[in-house]
Amino acid sequence: MRASSLTSKPIFIHLFVKPPLVPLLLAASFLDGFWTSGNLRTLMESISTDGLIVIGMTIVMIAGGFDLSVGAVMAMGGVAAIVLLPFGLPIGLLGAVFAGGLAGYLNGLQVTWLRINPFIATLSMMVIVRGATLAYTDTRPVVSLDENFLLLNGGRPVPLPFLVLVIVAILAHVALTQRPWGRHVYAVGAGELAAAMSGLKTARLKRQCYVLSGVLAGLAGVLLASRLGTGSPIIGEATPLIAAAAALLGGASLRGGEGSVAGAIAGLIFVGCLINVLNLLDMPSYYQRMTIGGLLLLLVVTDGTLMRLQPR
Amino acid sequence: MFSRRKLLGSAGAVAMLLATAVPSWADKVVIGHSQPNLGWPYIAAVTNILQEESKKHPDVELVTLSADGDIAKQSSDIGSLVNRKVNVLLVTSLDGNAVVPALKQAADAGIPILAVSNEPSDAGKALLAAYSGPDDYVQGVIAAELLHEALGGQGGVAIIEGSPGQSTTLLRTQGLKDRLAELKSGITILGAQTADWNPVKAKDVAQAFLTSYGDQLKGVFAQDDNSGAAAAEVFKAAGRGEIKVVGTGGTKNGLKAIKEGLMYGTMDQSPTTDAKQALDLALKLAKGEKPAEKRNIIPMPKITAANVDQFKGEW
Numbered sequence: 329m330r331a332s333s334l335t336s337k338p339i340f341i342h343l344f345v346k347p348p349l350v351p352l353l354l355a356a357s358f359l360d361g362f363w364t365s366g367n368l369r370t371l372m373e374s375i376s377t378d379g380l381i382v383i384g385m386t387i388v389m390i391a392g393g394f395d396l397s398v399g400a401v402m403a404m405g406g407v408a409a410i411v412l413l414p415f416g417l418p419i420g421l422l423g424a425v426f427a428g429g430l431a432g433y434l435n436g437l438q439v440t441w442l443r444i445n446p447f448i449a450t451l452s453m454m455v456i457v458r459g460a461t462l463a464y465t466d467t468r469p470v471v472s473l474d475e476n477f478l479l480l481n482g483g484r485p486v487p488l489p490f491l492v493l494v495i496v497a498i499l500a501h502v503a504l505t506q507r508p509w510g511r512h513v514y515a516v517g518a519g520e521l522a523a524a525m526s527g528l529k530t531a532r533l534k535r536q537c538y539v540l541s542g543v544l545a546g547l548a549g550v551l552l553a554s555r556l557g558t559g560s561p562i563i564g565e566a567t568p569l570i571a572a573a574a575a576l577l578g579g580a581s582l583r584g585g586e587g588s589v590a591g592a593i594a595g596l597i598f599v600g601c602l603i604n605v606l607n608l609l610d611m612p613s614y615y616q617r618m619t620i621g622g623l624l625l626l627l628v629v630t631d632g633t634l635m636r637l638q639p640r
Numbered sequence: 641m642f643s644r645r646k647l648l649g650s651a652g653a654v655a656m657l658l659a660t661a662v663p664s665w666a667d668k669v670v671i672g673h674s675q676p677n678l679g680w681p682y683i684a685a686v687t688n689i690l691q692e693e694s695k696k697h698p699d700v701e702l703v704t705l706s707a708d709g710d711i712a713k714q715s716s717d718i719g720s721l722v723n724r725k726v727n728v729l730l731v732t733s734l735d736g737n738a739v740v741p742a743l744k745q746a747a748d749a750g751i752p753i754l755a756v757s758n759e760p761s762d763a764g765k766a767l768l769a770a771y772s773g774p775d776d777y778v779q780g781v782i783a784a785e786l787l788h789e790a791l792g793g794q795g796g797v798a799i800i801e802g803s804p805g806q807s808t809t810l811l812r813t814q815g816l817k818d819r820l821a822e823l824k825s826g827i828t829i830l831g832a833q834t835a836d837w838n839p840v841k842a843k844d845v846a847q848a849f850l851t852s853y854g855d856q857l858k859g860v861f862a863q864d865d866n867s868g869a870a871a872a873e874v875f876k877a878a879g880r881g882e883i884k885v886v887g888t889g890g891t892k893n894g895l896k897a898i899k900e901g902l903m904y905g906t907m908d909q910s911p912t913t914d915a916k917q918a919l920d921l922a923l924k925l926a927k928g929e930k931p932a933e934k935r936n937i938i939p940m941p942k943i944t945a946a947n948v949d950q951f952k953g954e955w
Contacts, residue, residue: 361723361724364723366719366722366723367720367723369719370716370719370720370723373715373716373719374712374713374715374716374719377712462804462805465805467804467805467834468805468810469735469737469738469805471737471761473740473763478741481741552712555712555715555741556711556712556715556735556737556738556739556740556741557737557738557740557741557763558711558735558737558738558740560711560735560738560805561804561805562711562803562804562805563710563711563712564712565709565710566708566710604720607705607717607720608720608724610703610704612678612704612706613678613705613706613707613708614678614706617708
């Protein structure tokens with residue numbers, strides 16, 4: 329089966345070719361200050377929130393969808409957590425995750441029930457959620473320097489959010505590769521009609537994927553708010569693009585039915601390390617964006633060419 | 641013929657070179673600057689002038705990281721600068737609250753922090769060695785005074801705000817409101833809308849103000865000159881050129897609009913003064929000196945048609 333052959337893609341492909349993570353890390357070793365514990369902690373911090381979102385985005389993309397609303401949902405999650413914090417940390421956390429899940433469920437309803445194209449459906453959700461968050465906060469960031477809340481970003485040398493990312497990544501990897509649910513998600517993405525004919529509840533599976541993406545975006549929002557001590561309604565505008573870039577670099581495809589958690593995380597670490605290395609090299613930020621965009625284009629084009637050359 | 645003396649001599653020269661080169665490299669002062677977005681004209685001007693000025697000091701290296709408008713990236717940027725063990729950290733914050741944890745990291749590492757061009761929130765201020773730059777709140781205050789005198793203390797005004805949620809926007813609005821109250825001015829604030837520092841959006845906002853407030857609208861406070869000049873053009877085209885527009889910043893566009901009689905006034909905020917003062921303070925901090933004042937506000941003179949010729953407009 330096509331899906332299973334893709335999930336079992338050897339791990340070294342992710343590390344050397346798509347994306348070229350190991351070569352980048354080797355090159356980074358020549359830079360002063362890359363392998364210092366402080367720099368690695370900064371790197372892990374910045375990867376962990378985006379990582380949760382990339383995992384959600386990858387699952388949605390495997391199911392043949394896309395989620396543009398992740399950045400807005402992340403902002404909402406951070407604001408919700410801080411607003412609910414006076415009722416206790418667990419309530420804040422649950423509230424943010426529930427709000428994210430609800431947005432994801434509405435995304436799923438739009439895509440499955442109203443049959444709206446995922447880009448349009450999640451674009452509308454992105455604008456609605458962003459607008460609602462701005463309206464609720466009156467455009468002002470909500471602030472909490474509560475010690476317990478800031479501790480969510482604590483932990484040395486490995487920050488707590490990074491541990492959360494590792495756990496979520498393992499769970500998602502197992503669910504996608506070892507459980508029937510995962511095979512079904514790949515099947516829906518590879519061919520919805522065929523999956524429906526073979527008796528899968530495709531609409532429900534897709535909704536579950538969007539809910540997962542929303543929940544993870546909400547959780548990412550909480551962790552980010554803890555890192556900044558602030559729930560900002562304007563954060564995460566570029567997040568869907570970074571997440572999509574990482575997922576695509578890691579082997580997911582807009583056609584659906586392809587991709588893996590390991591690949592997506594490798595893609596994200598690649599983007600994160602690249603930005604970090606370019607920062608250490610003092611490259612101005614606009615050239616950094618051009619580099620990442622150009623690299624994405626190069627890898628995707630190479631990938632497409634290779635696929636066309638492959639004998640079917 | 642290679643004499644031994646010559647060889648020894650050249651070895652000595654190399655050693656001397658090394659001896660002079662190594663300490664001077666080690667003594668090099670590294671200044672890290674985390675700034676919010678190179679796409680904003682004022683920030684870009686300050687950043688460029690800082691870089692030009694720092695080149696005049698051969699023993700100073702200035703490292704600039706831009707957050708591209710993303711508060712999470714600014715937090716990582718500051719983390720990177722701390723990890724590089726810069727001698728002084730300059731921070732122009734995107735969000736005065738969200739930088740606080742990162743500033744704490746820098747303070748814990750013993751790096752003196754100089755806020756440049758805008759100030760962090762109170763929790764962040766406590767971590768600063770000093771602040772250098774304009775005062776957003778005072779700009780709102782000055783705008784209130786200009787509008788108060790232009791309108792003879794009565795009438796309705798509306799505010800064209802900068803990006804929502806930014807401390808610059810919030811403080812300028814607050815300064816205006818507070819000063820109008822202090823002056824016991826009869827001026828009422830009809831409403832406020834954001835133009836995101838974008839003159840094109842400002843035209844739409846100006847049109848919307850005309851539609852919703854009609855003849856009640858006597859004055860406008862635009863939180864940047866470009867938006868103010870754009871709004872004034874809309875008012876003139878609608879035959880409401882008598883609406884008094886007060887801008888912020890003393891930009892080329894703003895000064896031109898004042899000369900042409902489109903805008904009533906603004907206040908100067910010079911990126912050159914801002915950057916030079918910041919670099920002077922940064923060098924002092926790098927030497928371990930304490931600046932005399934914690935808050936070093938650059939002068940922000942009022943500009944109206946009466947004195948507009950004295951200003952050249954830098955950005």
